[in-house]
Amino acid sequence: MTHHQPDLDTSPKVSDEVRKTTCYMCACRCGINVHMKDGKVAYIEGNKDHPVNKGVLCAKGSAGIMQHNAPSRLRAPLKRVGERGSGEFEEISWEEALTLATDWLAPIREKHPEKLAFFTGRDQSQSFTSFWAQGFGTPNYAAHGGFCSVNMAAAGIYTMGGAFWEFGQPDWDHTKLFMLFGVAEDHDSNPIKMGIGKLKERGARMIGVNPIRTGYNAVADDWIGITPGTDGLFILALVHCLMKAGRVDLDYLARFTNASVLVNEDPKSEQFGLFLRDSDGEPQVIDRRTGQLAPWNGQGVEPDLAATYRAKGISHRPVFHLMADRYLSDDYAPEAVADRCGIPAQRIRAIAADLARVAFDEAIELDREWTDFRGIKHDKMVGRPVSFHAMRGISAHSNGFQTCRALHTLQIILGSVETPGGMRFKPPYPKPATAHPKPHCKVTPGQALDGPHLGYVQGPEDLCLNDEGDPIRIDKAYSWENPMSAHGLMHMVISNAHAGDPYKIDTLFMYMANMSWNSSMNVGGVHNMLTDKDENGDYVIPRIIYSDAYSSEMVAYADLILPDTTYLERHDCISILDRPICEADGIADAIRWPVVEPDRDVRGFQSVLCDLGARLGLPGFVTDDGSQKYEDYADYITNHIRRPGIGPLAGWRLGENATLQGGRGDANGGQLESYIKNGGFWLAHVPENAAYYKPFSMDYQNWAVEMGCYDVPQPYIFQLYVEPLRKFQAAAEGIGTRQPPERLRGQIKATMDPLPIWYAPFEDGHVDPVEYPIHALTQRPMAMYHSWGTQNAWLRQIHGHNPLYVPTKIWETNNFQEGDWACVTSTHGSITVPVAHQASLNENTIWTWNAIGKRKGAWALDKDAPEATKGFLLNHLIHELLPPKGDGLRWANSDPITGQAAWFDLRVKIEKAAAPEESQPVSPPIKSPVGQGPDELDWKVGE
Amino acid sequence: MHPAPSVIIFTTFSGLGFGLLFWLGVGALVPTGLSAFIWFAIAYIFAVGGLLASTFHLGHPERAVKAFSQWKTSWLSREGICAVATLIIMALYGAGLVFAGARIGIFGWLGAAGAIATVFTTSMIYAQLKTVPRWKHWTTPALFLVLSLGGGALLGGQVIEALILLLIASSLQFYAWVTGDTRLAQSGTDMASATGLGHIGKVRAFEPPHTGTNYLMREFIHVVGRKHAQQLRIIGLGLAFALPLLFLLLPFNHIFAALAVLSHVAGVLTLRWLFFAEAEHVVGLYYGKR
Amino acid sequence: MTQLPPPSAKKLGLVIDLDTCVGCHACVISCKGWNTENYGAPLSDQDPYGAAPSGTFLNRVHSYEVQPDQGAAQLIHFPKSCLHCEDAPCVTVCPTGASYKRAEDGIVLVNESDCIGCGLCAWACPYGAREMDAKEGVMKKCTLCVDRIYNENLPEEDREPACVRTCPSGARHFGDLGDPDSDVSQLVAERGGFDLMPEQGTKPVNKYLPPRPKDQEPEIDILAPYLEPVAEDGKGFAHWLDKALSSLPGGAQ
Ligand SMILES: Nc1nc2c(c(=O)[nH]1)N[C@H]1C(S)=C(S)[C@@H](COP(=O)(O)OP(=O)(O)OC[C@H]3O[C@@H](n4cnc5c(=O)[nH]c(N)nc54)[C@H](O)[C@@H]3O)O[C@H]1N2
Ligand SMILES: Nc1nc2c(c(=O)[nH]1)N[C@H]1C(S)=C(S)[C@@H](COP(=O)(O)OP(=O)(O)OC[C@H]3O[C@@H](n4cnc5c(=O)[nH]c(N)nc54)[C@H](O)[C@@H]3O)O[C@H]1N2
Ligand code: SF4
Ligand code: SF4
């Protein structure tokens, strides 16, 4: 034989050591194994034991090494020396930086704590940063939820005590029909991919509802290329078909939802539209055993969906009747909605029939006993194996809250929430709105705020308004403009602060949010607001402090930069008090820890807050003798006590007799070590008989209390009818003492309906749909994370620029050819960008990848980087305010209920344009504070 | 295919050099002494220069000697061996002519055969590639050989032979183009077979794997405009064949002869540029490009 | 060495499920990461922060749009790396013997210390599976993670290619395609796995599973309407509701 082959060592040493921590390139927070060689990061892979990702890792996660080594990393604290926006800085010491920050902030706290606005982007330490802001005493704190997906979160919490992503997930192991609405990537991105893989393996069916057929929607068995903004209508048409055919889970609706709760039906009553309650305030149902009134949660009660109740001349009907009145109407018939949705009526009917068939004819049963909160024993768990998941495609519209509510309603009438094969909550969810705090906003100079900033209002009485009825918060959260803004409105902070509406602030303090670029609307306008000066030549927003780890576009606009470490160099905790990493079958939290030490003068932001908090003497950050309480974030994570027995981490807490236990217990000095030993996370399994029906199951409730999710069991029923919405609506009708301003009455009445409705996206009413006939969207590329990863040497080769994808009809009408450019115009502005053809696209929709466009000078990239010359942002076309209508007033481009930024309402027109030298508009280059990256890379550590 | 200068220069000049060596070897011209030295020098400069040029595109030219090992399967290896063997034999043959004024016939004939073998093996490097349907055809070695011999004859002042061979070469070239233009389409390899998705419908490349370029795209995807190619073909034919033929038909004159050679070389360089630039590698199908 | 060994009984390779791949590029980057640190020279990147970044990758994900005669266009994500062909033309063209196919498992490799970087093997590969590293001047290709799959320094469960281990949707399968009873062979048999460019005669070991038929409503009884209304009006519905409820447990009636 003449074949020879060299001797090959097939068992080379892989690394010196594996350090297990948590990824940070998105909200998924996968477990990672960081392979170390010679003390350096050599390779990153998924952690197989981790509850979130079970070993898999996305492209961003695997490219973490390039993230960590990025030349765009900041090196030391920076003080601005040039004009704002120029990018001219000098490096200063931490002592100087912290003294400066203290000098700026201490006087504010003494006199006007609200003049500090502290907003924290895609912060994964919100329970800590909010604690800091609370100690400072400013009401002006929130993270990024308002511009992200608060509609989904709030609609879910108000309706069923949880939404998707960190709140819940489809029962991937049992579901037979899965419907996905408006998702390109999701917060729960790896689990979704793993879930889709499981469906495929079992040959289960998947339907994708999305104007764009890429990614998940490309592998879906059926694609519904819906017209943007019309999902609510489509979903309610499905509800119509199912109700009309009686293909709803009546038993489930009666027992586990407020479909059976009685509503006051008398338009003349002050209580019109509110629940009939007993003296304890409990909503009433008719007990089918007795035909009499009973509290919803009475022992043994069998609530009736049909029976009405009349007392003192006022009739009360169960919610289900109101639902029948509304949804059986022909307004919701498939034929009535088909044109607007762009889906043939037959197809809507077919999908409704499929849902019904799978939910009821293919129902599954698990032989597990469980007991509900009424003390009724169930000998098995009946599963409705249809499941749903949705994200920003239905959430980021001005009708998103109600659309998300409609979707939850659809799942609930099918009886598929928290039943086998349906959608399951992840502890500490389910947790109804009433179990969450309410927002707090009482400011006392020199003191802490009266409670946590963010929460769930139950009616007008909970709004954050001053005695004049004006908003207390700079972002106008919890005001009449958006009463249920559970996550605040980060996207309004800069424009409100600039306008001095509702008031002027002194210092804008931000963390981890690229607010001058891809997370802002009206990018050019924001640049002007950040650099605008008053008649004295002072900046209108006097001071800006910002913490970033990289040389992002936002850095150029700050006066003081507090450079952060990378995620591999700091402690962090992914806490159950915050947005944990739990799975439906387990409660879990996790940490990050410094697997490498920083090689430069940077500090973990949370540790900096511990220091700054102590310098400012914030309660919770100083000991009784006034000294610094938490040396650093690790110290805080270990020793902070939120409620008795409850701290940031639930794993390895100290029980009696110094035993270690999960859930509740005292602080344990060795806690972080235990986490590290266990791979960076802690996990406790939900007992089998508590794994479904969690909101209603006493087995689950008791276990959740044991785990510290809450202090007493709080079973509840799903709120198909959301009474707090009705309270706002009633106020708009003139009921009650707290009244909305006249200009908002109509909007509140129309939109804050206690039962899900659909109304056209606001932009449709403010912009001429004939002149601007096209919907323009963005999608997240799976291999890139906003600006976060775009300077990453490996990933930017995959997505170095972003064409505008155009459907066949528009492509042909405009006679576009490969390589062409087009001018895209909205009422607010126009951009000139490269186009590409896509046939698998809704015929009235164009789109591009989100946040690939970069500004010259940022991210240590060459000034001719394709991100800056061919890449672009759609954000230039989107304004935070809608164009004025008849009344001359400008309405926020947000959901009127939650304030969620309506990114996807955008309407445009398009025409062919001569190819410019670069994508338009071009923002002037900024000076890079970190120079430019190297010319070649062959990263290999070790020998 | 990327028309890399190194391979264009390599194939053109080594072709000419080995062509000349062939004519020297068969004794079509039997110079001696200094004149032999000059003739052989010209042939060696072309042949060796071309071979050296080819090493410029190697990532590790210092390991080039390893390339002789795989003669059992590799045309590149065979080419290396043939080239070196030919050069050695012809050096002996040349030495005889230069220093002894004697023609050692056996070396001459062996060398001539070696020169043909070298050019043939060179051509087979391309003609063997199923991935480039335009090349995978008998016209590739035929054309390489005829061009090499014709060019060598031209260089060696073998007017009649040059006339005949260049005429044959021009028609071969023409034939190669006509048949080559459709060969990819006829090869059975298309986007449907590349992706296996043809049974669903018409396949179109949507997004490439990277927005930037990569080695494969640089190396294999080179789209020449149709009009541009037609013009170059005419120029190539004119320079490589028509003009030299014209010069040859004119009464012999050293200037004309030199012009004929120059024109021919320029023409062959053009044709070689087209040989690469027009060749479509099937990998382009994955990028939706030819 | 350039000669192909006699066909091995064991044919290690990948099976890629085009019905499942969501096009996330995770496999691309984990491959880049693993192979930058392991087998041979690191996979370099030129102009990584500049105007024309370009680097070596052993696995790339394309996407194709397919327009059927009837119905909506479909999009298919399409990962591609070396297919470890049985009749690997890239091996036989190699002049140095640097390219070889392993006799024991059929993995096609480049012995970098023998490679002169002539590029011919890349020319011979119809699939674009080989890339010359611009910094190192040697040919790079998928190694099928030969330094993982037998690596005794890795836990047993990790002895699979980096791309397979990382793929979030489970679209990549690794195994012995020479063994008809292996999981991968069974999958290929069940799902109609196919070869890329079979006419090239390379006999790829890697197989692709076709996308399942799309946009086909499940079969329904065409005679029956999709969903039969329980009643034509609201009153009728209320009546139906009463009746329906009485059949549920806990009713007073
Ligand atoms: N790789 C990567 N992962 C990420 C991020 C990232 O930047 N990169 N970001 C993280 C963050 S902050 C978030 S908020 C999540 C967001 O995760 P997703 O919600 O999945 O994000 P988007 O890309 O905004 O996707 C919106 C989808 O909705 C569709 N859509 C738009 N309008 C409509 C409509 O009216 N109806 C329907 N049915 N669909 C519509 C769009 O076509 C798009 O597919 O992703 C997180 N994960
Ligand atoms: N057109 C359009 N615009 C959108 C969206 C859309 O769908 N369409 N989506 C919106 C949504 S949902 C979101 S969430 C926003 C996201 O927008 P942003 O919240 O602004 O997110 P990024 O741009 O990814 O990153 C913010 C900053 O965090 C910095 N950073 C990264 N790592 C670290 C670290 O470890 N420490 C610190 N201190 N900083 C770090 C990055 O350098 C960057 O400057 O964009 C919004 N913008
Ligand atoms: S999905 Fe990707 S980026 Fe997000 S945490 Fe997981 S590995 Fe990291
Ligand atoms: S990792 Fe899996 S799903 Fe992602 S592109 Fe690769 S094969 Fe496809």
Ligand code: SF4
């Ligand atoms: S895919 Fe290409 S590189 Fe891999 S074995 Fe086949 S021919 Fe060779």
Ligand code: SF4
């Ligand atoms: S590039 Fe290297 S492996 Fe490829 S054919 Fe040339 S010597 Fe062989």
Ligand code: SF4
């Ligand atoms: S098997 Fe290994 S080398 Fe091959 S593509 Fe996968 S990760 Fe890359």
Ligand SMILES: [Mo]
């Ligand atoms: Mo977001």
